[in-house]
Amino acid sequence: MSEIPADADIATRVVHAGLQPDPHYGSVIPAIHQTSTYAQPAPGSFVEDYDYSRSANPTRSALETALGELEGGLASAFSSGMAATHALITAVAAAGGHIVIPSDLYGGTYRLVDKVLTRWGLEYTMVDQTDLDALQAAVRGDTALIWVETPTNPTLNVVDIAGVVARSGAALVAVDNTFATPVNQQPLKLGADAVVHSTTKYLGGHSDTVGGAVVVRDGALHQQVRFVQNAIGAVPGPMDCFLVHRGIRTLHVRMRAHTENGAAVSGYLRERGDTSHVCWPGFGGMVCFRHPDAVRIAGSTAIFTLAESLGGVESLIEVPQAMTHQSVEDSDAAVPADLVRLSCGIESASDLIADLRRAIG
Ligand SMILES: Cc1ncc(COP(=O)(O)O)c(C=O)c1O
Numbered sequence: 001m002s003e004i005p006a007d008a009d010i011a012t013r014v015v016h017a018g019l020q021p022d023p024h025y026g027s028v029i030p031a032i033h034q035t036s037t038y039a040q041p042a043p044g045s046f047v048e049d050y051d052y053s054r055s056a057n058p059t060r061s062a063l064e065t066a067l068g069e070l071e072g073g074l075a076s077a078f079s080s081g082m083a084a085t086h087a088l089i090t091a092v093a094a095a096g097g098h099i100v101i102p103s104d105l106y107g108g109t110y111r112l113v114d115k116v117l118t119r120w121g122l123e124y125t126m127v128d129q130t131d132l133d134a135l136q137a138a139v140r141g142d143t144a145l146i147w148v149e150t151p152t153n154p155t156l157n158v159v160d161i162a163g164v165v166a167r168s169g170a171a172l173v174a175v176d177n178t179f180a181t182p183v184n185q186q187p188l189k190l191g192a193d194a195v196v197h198s199t200t201k202y203l204g205g206h207s208d209t210v211g212g213a214v215v216v217r218d219g220a221l222h223q224q225v226r227f228v229q230n231a232i233g234a235v236p237g238p239m240d241c242f243l244v245h246r247g248i249r250t251l252h253v254r255m256r257a258h259t260e261n262g263a264a265v266s267g268y269l270r271e272r273g274d275t276s277h278v279c280w281p282g283f284g285g286m287v288c289f290r291h292p293d294a295v296r297i298a299g300s301t302a303i304f305t306l307a308e309s310l311g312g313v314e315s316l317i318e319v320p321q322a323m324t325h326q327s328v329e330d331s332d333a334a335v336p337a338d339l340v341r342l343s344c345g346i347e348s349a350s351d352l353i354a355d356l357r358r359a360i361g
Contacts, residue, residue, distance in 0.1 A: 004016045010070075010182070010183055010252055011252045011253075013069060013070060014070065014183070014248055014249060014250075014251045014252050015249050017065070017066035017067075017069045017070050017248060017249075018062045018063060018064070018065035018066025018067075018069060018245060018248075019062070019066070020062075029246075030058065030059065030062050031058075031059075032059050032238050032239060032242045033053075033057055033058045033059045033238050034059075034237075034238045034239065035053060035057070035238075036052070036053045037051075037052055037053065038050045038051060038052070053235075053238075054230060054233050054235055055230050057235075057238055057241070059238035059241045059242055059245075060077050060235065060236060060238065060241045062241070062245060063075075063077050063236075063241040063242075063244055063245045063248075064076060064077050064213075066245055066248055067197070067199075067203075067213050067215055067248075068215060070182040070186075070248070071177070071182050071186060071187075071188055071195045071215040072186055072188045072189055072215075072217070073188045073194075073195065073215040073216050073217045073222075074215065074216055074217070074219065074222035075213055075214065075215040076213065076214050076215075076222070076225050076226055076229050077199070077211065077212070077213050077235070077236050077241060077244075078211065078212035078213060078214070078229065078234050078235065078236060079210070079211065079212070079234045079235055079236045079237075079240075080198070080200065080210050080211060080212045080234070081108075081176075081178060081196070081197060081198025081199070081200060081201075081211070081212035082108050082109075082112060082198075082212065083212050083232075083234030084196050084197065084198075084212030084213055084214045085108075085109055085112060085176070085196055085212070086112060086116075086232070086234070087214055087225055087228040087229055087232065087234070088145075088174055088194055088196055088214045088225060089112075089113070089117060089122075089145065089147075090117075090228055090232075091221070091224040091225045091227070091228045092144050092145050092172055092221070092224070093117075093122055093144040093145055094121075094144075095120050095121030095122065096121050096122075096123070097121075097122060097123070097142060097144045098122075098123045098124065098125070098140050098142050098143045098144065099113070099122065099123075099124050099125075099143065099144055099145040099146070099147060100124070100125050100126075100127060100135065100138045100139060100143060100145070100146045100147065100171070101113055101124055101125075101126055101127075101147045102126070102127065102128070102129045102147065102148065102149050102152060102159070102333075103126045103127060103128045103129075103332050103333055104128075104149075104152040104153075104154075104155045104157060104333055104335075105147075105149045105152060105153065105176075105328075105333060106149065106153040106176070106178075106324070106325075107320075107324055107325035107326065107327040107328045107333070108324075108327065109147070109149070109176070110327060110328050110331065110333050111327035111328075113147075114331070115327075125138040125140075126331075126332050126333065129148060129150075129157075129159045129164060130157050130158075130159060130160075132160065132163045132164065132167055135164060135167055136167040139167065139168065139169050139171055141169075141170075143169065143170075143171040144171060144172065145171055145172050145173075145174055146164060146168050146171050146172070146173045146174070147174050147176070148161060148164055148173060148174065148175045148176065148187075148192070149175070149176040149178075149179075150175065150176075150179075150180065150185075151179045151180065151281040151284075151286065152179075153178075153179065153286075153324070153341075154288055154320040154324065154325060154335055154339060154341045155279065155288060155335070155339075156179075156279040156280065156281050156286055156287075156288055158281050158282075161173070161175055161185075161187050161190040161191070161192055162190045162191055164192075165190065165191035165192060166191075172193040172194065172221075173187075173191070173192045173193050173194070174192065174193065174194040174195070174196055175187035175192045175194070175195050175196070176195075176196045176197075176198075177195045177196065177197055178196075178197050178198045178201050178202070178311070179201075179202075179281070179284060179286055179310075179311075180281075180283070180284065181202045181203065181251060181255060181284070182251075183251055183252050183255040184255065184283045184284065188215065188216075188217050193216060193217060193218065193221065194214060194215065194216045194217075194221065195213075195214070195215040195216075196212070196213070196214055196215075197212060197213045197215075198211075198212055199211035199212055199213050199244045199247075200212070200309065200311070201309065201310050201311030201312075202251065202254070202255065202258070202284070202310075202311035203244055203247055203248055203251065203311075204243060204244045204247040204311070204312075205247035205248075205250065205251065205254050205311060205312060205313060206243070206247055206312055206313055207309060207311075207312035207313075207314065208243055209239075209240045209243040209244060210240070211236045211240050211241070211244050212236075254313065254346055255283070255284065257346035258284050258285030258344060258345070258346060259283050259284055259285070260349060261285055261315075261344035261345070261346065261347070261349045261352060262280050262283070262284055262285045262286065262287055262344050263280065264349035264350075264352070264353065265280075265287050265342060265344050265349065265352055265353060265356065266278055266279070266280035266287045268353045268356065268357075269287065269289050269356070272360070274291065274360070275289040275290065275291050275360070276289065276290045276291070277289060277290040277339075285310075285311075285315075285342075285343055285344035285345065285346075286310060286341070286342070286343060286344075287341075287342040287344060288339055288340060288341045288342065289339075289340055289342075290336060290338045290339050290340070291338060291340060291360065292338055293360070293361075294319050294337065294338045294339065294340045295319055295322070297317075297340060297356075297359050297360050298317050298318060298319045298340055300358070300359035301317050301355050301356065301358075301359040302355055302358070302359075303315055303347060303351055303352060303355040304316060304317035304342065304352070304355055304356070304359075305317070306318065308323050308324050309343070310341075310343035311343060312343070312345060313345050313346045314345045314347070315342065315343060315344050315345035315347060315352055315355075316342070316343040316345070317340065317341070317342055317343075318340075318341050319337075319339065319340060319341075320335045320339055320341050321334075321335050321336065321337045321339060322337070324341075
């Protein structure tokens, strides 16, 4: 079968990414290789690199191919977004090394760096990355990595990736692309060295699996990430890889619907007048706002489910300070208690607005 042209539109590429008909039966969707190991006709003789499923699995390879095609690099899949983050940081930074992280970011990323990796001697500087001069001042001669999250979780600030790259010196630049997805932003094309995803979110898209990915441009860096992937072993199971890969096939239509709903809901919240700091980055379904009754509102919606996570077809509501971002309390990344974060799903915008109207009162 011929290849999809590399310059095909993203709508075409997400549908076909990583999919080759099965060579034995022609099944259009590849089999789920639910196996831990592979029969060897002779010791050390096996197909490609399939000797044991921690090291490689065909269902995982198909997903990795898809992610690589969409982000324009070489992908490795992980059992969660945090496992992917851990793998990239430990692949590029060593004890005594230094990294730069944003001052608003997913709480789990901060917890990994501040509570785990510092115990192994890693140093970090937190900086508001919307201020590129401040970012440049934070980069040291020994900075191994600049960690960028854009849009940020939960305050939805947008960082100029190319601007960070221009000020990165010798440091590598990694972008957590979970909120934007390759439909809206392809960081490797903007000069970043690595992209990280929580595939749990928009890529999977159905709130039914937890996973992560690292995608890099450079072959040597890919081998370093691969080494950690196999050595640490935080790999996704075949069924989870299948679910993320299936989710990716509708990514562009889902993102269009999320964007329509994000625009409509943020517009409504701005018009109300009793909400403040309404933020929507201009794409996707993530919206946040501040309201003195944040906790009551989050517990009063009917269509928006009160739950952590985001990026699924169903709408979710949460209060980051009490839920996803507890780990940044008492740090420079602490979030206000009256902040509400919405993940607008793909339901009808008017139903979502009516739900918020009832809940806010
Ligand atoms: C921006 C961002 N990055 C990384 C993660 C971690 O991903 P996971 O929960 O799949 O480990 C999350 C989780 O919410 C996130 O929002």
